Amino acid sequence: MTSSEPVVSVRDLRKTYGSFTALDGVSFDIARGETFALLGPNGAGKSTTIEILEGYRDRSGGEARVLGVDPGKGGLDWKARLGIVLQSTGESGNVTVREQLTHFAGYYPNARSVDEVIAAVGLEEKQKTLIRKLSGGQRRRVDVALGIIGRPELLFLDEPTTGFDPEARRQFWELIERLKREGTTILLTTHYLDEAAHLGDRAGVIAGGRLIDIGAIDELGGADARVPVVRWRENGVQHEERTTTPGALVARLGEPDDLQVIRPSLEDIYLTLVGTYEKSTEGALL
Amino acid sequence: MTTIDIPRLPAGRTLRLGVSRVGYEVKTYFRQGDSVFFTFLFPLVMLTIFSVAFSEQNFGPDDAPLSAAAYYLPGMLAAGLLLSGLQNMAIDIAGEKSDGTLKRFAGTPLPVLSYFIGKIGQVFVTGVLQAALLLLVARFVFQVDLPTEPQAWLTFAWVFVLGVTTSAILGIALSGLPRSGKSATAVIIPIALVLQFISGVYLTFTQLPEWLQNVASVFPLKWMAQGMRSVFLPSGYETLEAGGTWNLEGVAIVTAIWLVVGLVVTRMTFRWIRRDS
Numbered sequence: 001m002t003s004s005e006p007v008v009s010v011r012d013l014r015k016t017y018g019s020f021t022a023l024d025g026v027s028f029d030i031a032r033g034e035t036f037a038l039l040g041p042n043g044a045g046k047s048t049t050i051e052i053l054e055g056y057r058d059r060s061g062g063e064a065r066v067l068g069v070d071p072g073k074g075g076l077d078w079k080a081r082l083g084i085v086l087q088s089t090g091e092s093g094n095v096t097v098r099e100q101l102t103h104f105a106g107y108y109p110n111a112r113s114v115d116e117v118i119a120a121v122g123l124e125e126k127q128k129t130l131i132r133k134l135s136g137g138q139r140r141r142v143d144v145a146l147g148i149i150g151r152p153e154l155l156f157l158d159e160p161t162t163g164f165d166p167e168a169r170r171q172f173w174e175l176i177e178r179l180k181r182e183g184t185t186i187l188l189t190t191h192y193l194d195e196a197a198h199l200g201d202r203a204g205v206i207a208g209g210r211l212i213d214i215g216a217i218d219e220l221g222g223a224d225a226r227v228p229v230v231r232w233r234e235n236g237v238q239h240e241e242r243t244t245t246p247g248a249l250v251a252r253l254g255e256p257d258d259l260q261v262i263r264p265s266l267e268d269i270y271l272t273l274v275g276t277y278e279k280s281t282e283g284a285l286l
Numbered sequence: 287m288t289t290i291d292i293p294r295l296p297a298g299r300t301l302r303l304g305v306s307r308v309g310y311e312v313k314t315y316f317r318q319g320d321s322v323f324f325t326f327l328f329p330l331v332m333l334t335i336f337s338v339a340f341s342e343q344n345f346g347p348d349d350a351p352l353s354a355a356a357y358y359l360p361g362m363l364a365a366g367l368l369l370s371g372l373q374n375m376a377i378d379i380a381g382e383k384s385d386g387t388l389k390r391f392a393g394t395p396l397p398v399l400s401y402f403i404g405k406i407g408q409v410f411v412t413g414v415l416q417a418a419l420l421l422l423v424a425r426f427v428f429q430v431d432l433p434t435e436p437q438a439w440l441t442f443a444w445v446f447v448l449g450v451t452t453s454a455i456l457g458i459a460l461s462g463l464p465r466s467g468k469s470a471t472a473v474i475i476p477i478a479l480v481l482q483f484i485s486g487v488y489l490t491f492t493q494l495p496e497w498l499q500n501v502a503s504v505f506p507l508k509w510m511a512q513g514m515r516s517v518f519l520p521s522g523y524e525t526l527e528a529g530g531t532w533n534l535e536g537v538a539i540v541t542a543i544w545l546v547v548g549l550v551v552t553r554m555t556f557r558w559i560r561r562d563s
Contacts, residue, residue, distance in 0.1 A: 054393055056559060076395040077295055084393035090385045094317040095310070103310050106303060107394050109295055130317075146390070 007032050007067060007154050007185040008053060014061035015048050015209075022048045024209040025062070035176070035186040037200035037217070039193070039270055045209045046189040047087055050158050053187065054084050067154060080108055083152030085143050087159050087189075093131030097123050097142055100131060101149055108150030120175050121145045122168070136163040144172065148179065155179065157188045161195060173198055193267035205270060207277045221269035228263050232256040300397045307396075307404020312411050321378070324475075325369040326416055329362040330423060332488075337428045350520060355428030360514035361487040362420055367446070368507050370413040371453025373478040375405060376460040377470045383559075384467035392558035402458065402552075409454040417446065430518075438517045445513035445537060452506055452541050455548035462555045486511045492526055499528065506544040513537040 006029035015023040023045045030036045038046050051057045052064060055071040055078075064071055069078045095103070098114060105111035118127050121141040126134060131142055140163050147155060157176075161169050169192075176186065176199050190196050196203055197217055204214040213220055228246045232239050234256050243249050246261045253259065264272075316322060337355035346352030382388050391401060424430040433439065460477075464470040482488060484498055485507035491499065502508040515523065516532035524532055 056389070056392065076397060079393065080295055080395040082393065084390075086386070086389065086393070088386070089390065091387045091390070092314075092318070092381070092385060094314040099310075099313075103306065104394065106306050107396050150394070 005032075005068065006030055006065075007034075008036075008187060009065040010049070010053070010062070011064075012062040013049065013052065013059055013064055015045075015052065015057070016060045022209055023052075023059075026206065026209070026211045027062075028204050028211060028214055030185060030187060032185055033180070033183050034201050035180055035188060035199055037196035037203040038187065038189045038206060039196055039203055040189075040206035041274055044206045046206055047158060049206065050156055050187060050189055054082070054156055055079070080150065081153045083147040083150055083155040085147035085155070085157045085160050087162075089139070089143055091131070093134075093139070096128050096130055097134070097145075098127040100142065101145055104146050105149050110151050111149055112151050114149070117145045117149050120148070120178070122171050137165060137168055140164065141168070141172075144175070148175075152184065154185045154187070157186060157190075159189055159191065161190065161192065169195070193265070193270055197266040203266075205273050207274050208281060212277045213273055217266065220266065221264075221273055225269045225272055226264055228261055231258070231260045231262060233258045295395060300400050301403070303396060303400035304403025304407070307400055308407030308411065311404045311408035315374075315408055315412060321374060325374040326412060328369055329366040329416065330420055332365070333358055333362040333420060333424065333428075346520070347522075350522065352520070353428065353430065355424055356430040356518070359420065359424045359430055360518045361511055363417055363446075363514045363518075364449070364485070364507060364511035365482055365487045366416045366420060367413060367449040367453050367510055368478055368481065370416055371409050371450055371455075372457040372460065373474055374412075375409060375454050375457025376463070376474045379405070379458060379461035380464040380470035380474075381467035383461065388558045398556070398558070405458065406451065406454045409457075410450055413446070413450040433517060441513065441534065442517045445510060445517070448538065448541050448545070449506070449510040449513070452545040452548060453510075455545055455552060456506070458556065459548045459551035481505055481507045484508075486515075492528060503528075503540075506541045509537040509540045513541075 008028075008030040010029070011027050013023050013026040014021070026045070026049060028036070038049060040046050048057065052059050053066050053071050055066075055074045058072055066074065067078060067081055093100075097118065101114045101117055105114055118124055121144055123138065123141055123145065126138060131139060134142065140160070144157075144160055147157070161172055164172060173195070180186065180199075186199075188196070188199060200217045202214070202216050203220055204211050205220070206212070227242045227244055230241050230243060230246050230249050230253075232253060239256075241249060250259065250261065315326075333355065336358045337353070340354035343354055344351045345354060345357035379388075421432065425432055433442075460474065461470075464473040481502075484494065484502040485491070485505065486494075486502070487507070491502070491508065491511070494502070499508075512527065512532060513534060515527070516534060516537075524530065527533070
């Protein structure tokens, strides 16, 4: 495998459960060192996609390569190069944070130092506490720590920051940025669009089992979706206008009340994308 | 398609990780209060209850009296093998299946064999400690005379090792039976309990109806209990056994057959996760 080859390559991926189609022809690549965010509503197929790539689920059709290997056939050598943070965990946790990390570090040929990982997830104070006695957010940090202890080339993060307080989320972002600088390739799913915008280089939006858009974070939705909105109030009446030349409009308006120029956030663009998709499928059903 | 040059993992790591798993498993076992009570201390509790409840009773002939503790010791040792192995493993692994532990392992380079080495090692360590505790309490609290001939302890050693291994493997094989971790105790404990009652652990085996003796003889616990009786009961008791013999060949053969059955079922059914659940 050369370094120019994608770390993850998915072509026309399909997954059906009986008559239900969970994934309906999804294709994308993730380049080495890239952070790719997979976005979409609940049940859209994000976790199905990520679990097929992790080797947890079989695919019904299409091609998938992860680090050059078919994930349905990946052996231990292959798993040693992955880091996986699953969406939910519920282990009994009768070991301390340090014991768990030390034990798991032994599974990997080139593990990170336990101290370094504990510090990276901010659990120094809790390292001698049994995992079952930690709060939900702290346990989630242990999951993340276990995901990175093996110094993975490719890290899967399935909704990693659910249950984090804002400070913990910021810390987590810093950790991911550090991993990115070290060259780790990351596949991230998240419901927090600010998180995707902050961490992602590119994103794909999945809805109803299909990839409805894919691109660099700041190009998602196309140029039209990014047209700024100018909002103001005149004689008590709220006005709103989308324009590619907001400066000219503002200059023309002078000093109206509550003047705002709003650039659509990733969240706005995402909601428009998913909303438009849902409308189009409703139409098809009628 | 390009050629794949994934670096190979170092050889010998399956065993090294297996040993590391044994330590981890033993540590977590003793931190789990309910398993310590229901599998580790249970035979000791039962031995104490029987010894105290029947302390006035003689279980032997008038000229060679036998205390309740001496009479029940072999059965409790056999029950310990079943509880530490089969019951403990089946419930433990069913729980790990449903709480996500196995799913996490499935995503790591931990070999399945290392996981099994850890489990069997845990059963072995806890089984040895349990047997030692039973023997110490029997000897020093209830004044049971333990055998002095090396031959008897040799028999004890092989019955113990074969029994504990078979019991552990059967537990792993049975761990797929409960549909969830929550139902595991409800499914597994009755199986273990019925086996104990029909296999001569709590009730004198030869006093059971013949058809029930025949049913029990299919399963390994009856044979493990018989092997333990051959070690700890006075030789005169051999005539009370079915066919008037300890039948140690039978003990070895039936237990070994179950060991093979357990290995085959485990090999065929054990998966880290159900891939299409």
